[in-house]
Amino acid sequence: MSAATSPADFGPAMLQIRGVVVRFGGVVALNGVAFDVGQRQICGLIGPNGSGKTTLFNCISGIYRYSEGEILFEGRKLAGTPRHQLINIGIGRTFQNLALFRTLSVRDNVLVGGHHLAHSGFIRNALRLPIVRTEERRLNDQLHRLLHLLDLEDVADVTVASLPFGTQKRVELARALISDPKLLLLDEPAGGLNHGEVDELAALLVSIREQFKLSILLVEHHMSLVMRVSDKVVALEFGQKIADGTPEQVRNEPEVIRAYLGETEDARAA
Amino acid sequence: MSGEITAEATEASTSIRTQPSTRARPVPFAVTVIVLAGAVALTFLVSNYHLFQLTMLVGYAVAILGLNIATGYNGQISLGHGAFYAVGAYTAAILMSNFDVPYWATLPIAAIISAIIGFLIGFPALRFTGLYLALTTFALAVAVPQLLKFKGIEDWTGGVQGIVISKPEAPFGLPLNPDQWLYLFSLGVAGLLFLFAWNLIRGRIGRAMMAIRDHALAAEAMGIDLALLKTRTFAVSAMYTGVAGALSAIAVEFVAPDSFTVFVSIFLFVGLVVGGVASITGAIFGAAFIVFIPNIAEQVSKAAPGAIYGVILIAFMYLMPSGVAGLLRRLYHRLVPSSR
Numbered sequence: 001m002s003a004a005t006s007p008a009d010f011g012p013a014m015l016q017i018r019g020v021v022v023r024f025g026g027v028v029a030l031n032g033v034a035f036d037v038g039q040r041q042i043c044g045l046i047g048p049n050g051s052g053k054t055t056l057f058n059c060i061s062g063i064y065r066y067s068e069g070e071i072l073f074e075g076r077k078l079a080g081t082p083r084h085q086l087i088n089i090g091i092g093r094t095f096q097n098l099a100l101f102r103t104l105s106v107r108d109n110v111l112v113g114g115h116h117l118a119h120s121g122f123i124r125n126a127l128r129l130p131i132v133r134t135e136e137r138r139l140n141d142q143l144h145r146l147l148h149l150l151d152l153e154d155v156a157d158v159t160v161a162s163l164p165f166g167t168q169k170r171v172e173l174a175r176a177l178i179s180d181p182k183l184l185l186l187d188e189p190a191g192g193l194n195h196g197e198v199d200e201l202a203a204l205l206v207s208i209r210e211q212f213k214l215s216i217l218l219v220e221h222h223m224s225l226v227m228r229v230s231d232k233v234v235a236l237e238f239g240q241k242i243a244d245g246t247p248e249q250v251r252n253e254p255e256v257i258r259a260y261l262g263e264t265e266d267a268r269a270a
Numbered sequence: 271m272s273g274e275i276t277a278e279a280t281e282a283s284t285s286i287r288t289q290p291s292t293r294a295r296p297v298p299f300a301v302t303v304i305v306l307a308g309a310v311a312l313t314f315l316v317s318n319y320h321l322f323q324l325t326m327l328v329g330y331a332v333a334i335l336g337l338n339i340a341t342g343y344n345g346q347i348s349l350g351h352g353a354f355y356a357v358g359a360y361t362a363a364i365l366m367s368n369f370d371v372p373y374w375a376t377l378p379i380a381a382i383i384s385a386i387i388g389f390l391i392g393f394p395a396l397r398f399t400g401l402y403l404a405l406t407t408f409a410l411a412v413a414v415p416q417l418l419k420f421k422g423i424e425d426w427t428g429g430v431q432g433i434v435i436s437k438p439e440a441p442f443g444l445p446l447n448p449d450q451w452l453y454l455f456s457l458g459v460a461g462l463l464f465l466f467a468w469n470l471i472r473g474r475i476g477r478a479m480m481a482i483r484d485h486a487l488a489a490e491a492m493g494i495d496l497a498l499l500k501t502r503t504f505a506v507s508a509m510y511t512g513v514a515g516a517l518s519a520i521a522v523e524f525v526a527p528d529s530f531t532v533f534v535s536i537f538l539f540v541g542l543v544v545g546g547v548a549s550i551t552g553a554i555f556g557a558a559f560i561v562f563i564p565n566i567a568e569q570v571s572k573a574a575p576g577a578i579y580g581v582i583l584i585a586f587m588y589l590m591p592s593g594v595a596g597l598l599r600r601l602y603h604r605l606v607p608s609s610r
Contacts, residue, residue, distance in 0.1 A: 084493050087491065095488060101489075122470065125470050136474075
């Protein structure tokens with residue numbers, strides 16, 4: 001376990017994973033994993049299939065419970081926070097294999113991402129009181145900023161299911177970003193993208209971090225993407241952390257080479 | 271782990287075909303005005319019997335709109351909305367006959383009572399999705415006629431006999447007969463309810479409803495409280511259908527348990543699908559179908575109207591798989607290419 005410290009310029013940790021243990025029946029899916037994600041840091045989480053990446057992701061996003069350890073966000077324990085509250089405290093996410101609202105337009109998909117930014121309820125909406133109009137106007141300003149940033153203006157009114165996969169991925173990013181999260185959890189964002197699209201994604205992630213001043217936890221198979229954009233990489237194997245450091249350090253870690261890069265030469269090439 | 275299961279169940283629950291891009295799109299303002307003016311003009315153009323039919327149509331349209339809010343927009347399939355229709359109808363009848371409440375004042379009370387019952391049923395409904403919810407609500411619809419015959423509440427409900435009420439006269443000395451007045455009254459109430467529904471659907475609450483229908487887990491990650499939103503949606507849905515029931519009771523001047531068999535729920539569901547799932551205007555076409563098609567079927571064949579009805583229903587589904595509203599929408603986009 002080498003060079004576990006993150007570079008100092010990322011400030012106090014935004015997300016702290018502290019000895020998280022998850023068991024499914026007799027199987028230990030995560031065995032005391034611990035690491036930090038700093039402010040405005042892009043942290044890549046890698047590991048072979050079954051290493052526990054997705055399990056950890058699901059622990060942070062409130063889908064799995066963990067029997068031991070804790071996860072802190074800005075110093076506050078996450079356990080017990082209802083899933084729909086995560087966005088309120090600043091945690092946004094995307095899904096593996098897309099989870100868009102298929103029948104809705106791009107515009108409405110992104111607007112749903114801003115649901116918690118407004119507060120008017122059933123009665124005010126049914127009467128379309130002035131407060132509702134004000135809220136909608138404010139949301140629409142945000143919406144246009146994101147549609148522009150993610151190059152979705154031309155397809156704003158198109159039903160999302162009819163768009164190409166790569167475009168849908170951008171819609172999902174826009175939907176997660178409209179709420180201005182402090183931490184963005186990305187679950188295999190490169191899955192299903194071609195080479196060119198992965199390059200665009202890499203550039204996009206870096207620019208998003210600058211513009212939105214947020215931290216990113218990137219769970220990803222795609223090694224070259226992770227190595228290119230991450231400030232820090234954490235490698236898991238069989239539910240244990242086997243490396244934690246800069247992309248360079250992790251790439252040269254013998255454990256990682258053995259567990260991951262060594263056995264699939266094409267993963268490096270991808 | 272339960273999250274994954276939820277996501278899959280949601281897939282199943284959305285298997286009924288909704289309108290593509292179900293953002294509540296404004297029917298052009300001019301069309302709305304013309305339709306409303308035409309509807310008002312009918313008051314003076316058609317016979318009292320036809321006005322009665324139109325009043326029933328307006329009521330059914332509100333009921334189907336209510337069903338659409340839960341099933342079409344929120345993906346909570348209900349085969350039991352006839353129960354809320356019955357609750358509204360009985361509320362109006364009991365208040366008018368036992369408590370001398372004026373007919374118009376029964377509507378808000380029917381709205382509140384059916385909303386409360388809808389809210390309470392919405393809670394267990396959270397545990398069921400898709401087809402399981404459909405069966406659970408169906409059980410409710412099956413139970414209602416028998417519950418209405420229950421001896422303990424016979425003083426209020428009139429038991430098997432039901433309750434006879436009388437049709438209100440036009441107020442303020444308006445030169446309208448009761449059928450004309452009741453038609454206009456129902457039209458006004460329905461107009462307001464349609465406006466409220468449209469407002470609801472096009473705002474953040476409507477978007478949240480549809481988001482839950484399309485992908486519950488993602489909706490939750492966007493900060494939508496599933497339990498809160500689904501129970502309230504079910505309450506609003508029940509409220510609409512309850513008000514529709516009250517309107518129909520006033521128009522029919524009579525309620526009895528056998529008027530509220532499980533068929534009411536089924537017909538509302540038929541109207542929902544024929545008119546267009548997740549379409550506000552579709553509710554009107556659906557209502558027209560359930561009011562007029564049985565009559566037409568009867569005219570075609572006195573011997574087997576059910577069979578004719580079935581054939582017409584199949585033809586509708588075959589020719590308009592996304593309902594009348596879906597067909598009109600497609601025609602509109604073809605005629606006005608710039609609209610897409």
